[in-house]
Amino acid sequence: MRIVSGMRPTGKLHLGHYLGVLKNWVNLQESNDCHFFVADWHALSTSYEDKLNLRLLGRELVKDWIAAGIDPDKSTLFVQSAIKEHAELYVLLNMITPLGWLERNPTYKDQLAQMEHKEIHTAGFLTYPVLQAADIILYQADIVPIGEDQKPHLEITREIVRRFHHLFGCEVFKEPKEMLTETSRLPGLDGRKMSKSYNNAIFLSDTPEEVWQKLRGAKTDPQRVRRNDPGNPDVCLVFDYHKALTEDAVVQKIDADCRAGAIGCVDCKKICAQSIERLLEPMRERRAKLDDAKIDAIVEKGNDAARKEAAQTMEKANEAVFEISCDI
Numbered sequence: 001m002r003i004v005s006g007m008r009p010t011g012k013l014h015l016g017h018y019l020g021v022l023k024n025w026v027n028l029q030e031s032n033d034c035h036f037f038v039a040d041w042h043a044l045s046t047s048y049e050d051k052l053n054l055r056l057l058g059r060e061l062v063k064d065w066i067a068a069g070i071d072p073d074k075s076t077l078f079v080q081s082a083i084k085e086h087a088e089l090y091v092l093l094n095m096i097t098p099l100g101w102l103e104r105n106p107t108y109k110d111q112l113a114q115m116e117h118k119e120i121h122t123a124g125f126l127t128y129p130v131l132q133a134a135d136i137i138l139y140q141a142d143i144v145p146i147g148e149d150q151k152p153h154l155e156i157t158r159e160i161v162r163r164f165h166h167l168f169g170c171e172v173f174k175e176p177k178e179m180l181t182e183t184s185r186l187p188g189l190d191g192r193k194m195s196k197s198y199n200n201a202i203f204l205s206d207t208p209e210e211v212w213q214k215l216r217g218a219k220t221d222p223q224r225v226r227r228n229d230p231g232n233p234d235v236c237l238v239f240d241y242h243k244a245l246t247e248d249a250v251v252q253k254i255d256a257d258c259r260a261g262a263i264g265c266v267d268c269k270k271i272c273a274q275s276i277e278r279l280l281e282p283m284r285e286r287r288a289k290l291d292d293a294k295i296d297a298i299v300e301k302g303n304d305a306a307r308k309e310a311a312q313t314m315e316k317a318n319e320a321v322f323e324i325s326c327d328i
Contacts, residue, residue, distance in 0.1 A: 001032045001033065001142040001143050002032070002033045002035070002139065002140060002141050002142045002143070003028055003032045003033065003034045003035065003141065003142070003143050003144070003145065003179075004034075004035045004037075004135065004136050004139050004141035004144060004176075005021075005025065005034075005035075005036055005037075005144060005145055006036065006037040006038065006039035006042070006080065006135060007021065007036070007037075007038065007039060007061060007065075008039045008040070008042050008043040009038050009039070009040055009043055009052075009054055009057035009058040009060070009061045010043050010047055010052065010057065011057065011196045012060070012064070012196060012201075012203045012204070012205060013061070013064040013068075013203065013204050014194055014196070014201035014202055014203045014204065015186055015194065015201070015202050015203075015204070015244075015245075015276070015279075016186045016188075016193075016194040016201070017064075017204070018068055018204060018279075019186055019244055020147070020181075020186075021145075021181075022064075022065065022068040022069070022070070023068075024145055024181050025065075025070060025075075025145070026068065026069040026070060028145065029070065029071060029074045029075045030074070032143075034074070034075040034076065035075070035076045035078070035139050035141075035306065036065065036070065036075055036076070036077055036078075037077070037078050037079065037080050037135065037306070038058040038061055038062065038077075038078070038079045038080060038299075039080050039135070040054045040057075040058055040079060040080055040081045041080050041081055041086070041087075041131060042080070042128060042131065042132070043057075044124065045120070045122070045124045045125045045128045045131075046120055046125065048122075048124070049119065054081075058079055058299075059292060059295050059296070059299075062077055062295050062298065062299055063287055063290050063295055064204050064205070064287075065077065066286060066287075066290060066295075066298075067204060067205075067283040067284070067286045067287035067290070068204060068283055069283075069286075072298045072301070072302065076302045076305050076306060077298060077299060077302040078299060078302035078303045078305070078306040079299055079303060080135065082299075082303045082306075082307075083138075083303065083306050083307050083310050085138060085307070085310035085311060085313070085314045086131070086134055086135060086138060086310070088314055089134040089137075089138055089313075089314060089317060090127075090130060090131045090134040092317060092318075092321060093130050093133055093134055093160055093164070094127055094130050096160070096163055096164060096167055097127070097130050097160055097163070101156055101159065102126050102127060102129060102130070102156075103126070105129055105152055105153070105156065106152055107149065107150070107152060107153065129153050129156045129157070130156075130160065132153055132157065133156065133157040133160045133161075136154075136157055136176050137157065137160075137161060137173040137174065137176065137313075138309075138310050138313050138314070139306070139309055139310070139313070140173065140174045140309075140313065141174065141176045142174060142176065142177065143176065143177055143178070143179045144157075144176050144177075144178055144179065145178075145179045145181050146178050146179070146180065146181065147180070147181060148180060150178075151178060151180075154176065154178050157176060158175045158176070161173045161174075161175050162175070164317075164320075168320040168321055169320075170316075170319075170320035172313070172316045172317050172320050173313075173317075185240075186240060186241065186244050187237055187240060188200030188201055189201070189202070189214055189215070189217065189218045189219070189237070190218075190219065191219050191237055202214055202215070202276065204280060204283055205283075205284070205287065206280065207284075208273075208277055208280075211273055211276050211277065211280070212273050215238070215241075215269050215272060215273050215276070216266070216269055218237055218238050218241075218269065219236075219237045219238075220236045220237065220238055220265045220268075220269075221233075221235055221236045221258075221265075222235075223235075224265065227261075227264035227265075228261040228262075228264075229261055230258075230259055230260060230261045231258040231259060231261065231265075232258075232259070233254070233255050233258045233259065236258070238265070238268055238269055238272050239254070239255070239258070239268075241272050241275070241276070242254055242268075242271070242272055242275065245272070245275040245276060245279060246271065246272065246275040247275075250271065254268060254271065
């Protein structure tokens with residue numbers, strides 16, 4: 001199956017990104033034709049004022065992908081802005097997409113409320129689902145891995161495809177289906193959503209010392225004062241990390257020992273740090289073998305492959321729009 005998915009280059013990737021997205025990508029590439037792209041134009045939809053070095057951040061994003069297990073020999077890795085057909089198809093789709101579809105998008109309303117501190121009342125932010133649709137259908141995606149909250153976006157994509165076919169009488173694009181993936185609920189070290197802006201994240205590129213310094217200050221059961229006090233793992237943030245990263249048998253023992261007051265929070269955190277280290281150490285080793293020149297070569301190869309596919313799709317789309325011909 002052709003799988004298409006992207007990620008915005010807005011900073012370092014953390015454990016939440018790995019568990020919520022990258023782990024799934026790594027599995028998908030083993031038996032599917034995967035296209036993963038750096039969504040740098042999408043980053044501008046909410047961060048255009050932040051003066052981000054998108055080229056540098058995009059390169060670092062790809063490094064994190066490969067370190068996490070994405071294989072450029074199995075997956076096509078490319079940069080959105082390097083493929084101008086994304087913008088070309090975006091323009092065509094904007095011409096036919098009803099304004100009401102975008103204004104009723106629940107994610108649009110939610111993000112407007114959540115990002116009151118930013119000026120995002122822009123055409124780019126309103127129409128980013130149209131650009132997202134172009135990203136997906138440009139490569140004739142069969143499947144798009146998404147979380148439950150992204151279902152409205154993919155439905156807009158399908159509606160746009162149907163409208164295009166109805167208006168121009170030609171079947172140019174596939175209607176992509178969603179692959180619902182379990183979104184990681186791993187919290188940040190302070191209990192809020194894990195985010196670099198909250199300074200509460202463990203990054204995939206962190207050293208063992210950095211991981212421990214961050215983890216040792218993480219919240220635990222607030223009712224537990226002394227080491228031998230019975231604890232409640234259900235309200236302990238560190239136990240959430242254990243459930244996501246530690247072997248099941250060890251998790252069960254920690255649960256029982258905590259409730260019995262047989263293990264202290266520091267010892268529990270040390271076990272958690274070991275679990276995180278087992279995940280991150282291979283990533284560091286893979287990342288150490290990557291330099292900028294190697295990443296640029298990988299991305300340019302992916303850009304070339306993506307560009308050829310995008311050009312073929314745009315040729316069909318332009319013929320449908322400007323020649324009203326279905327002989328394609």
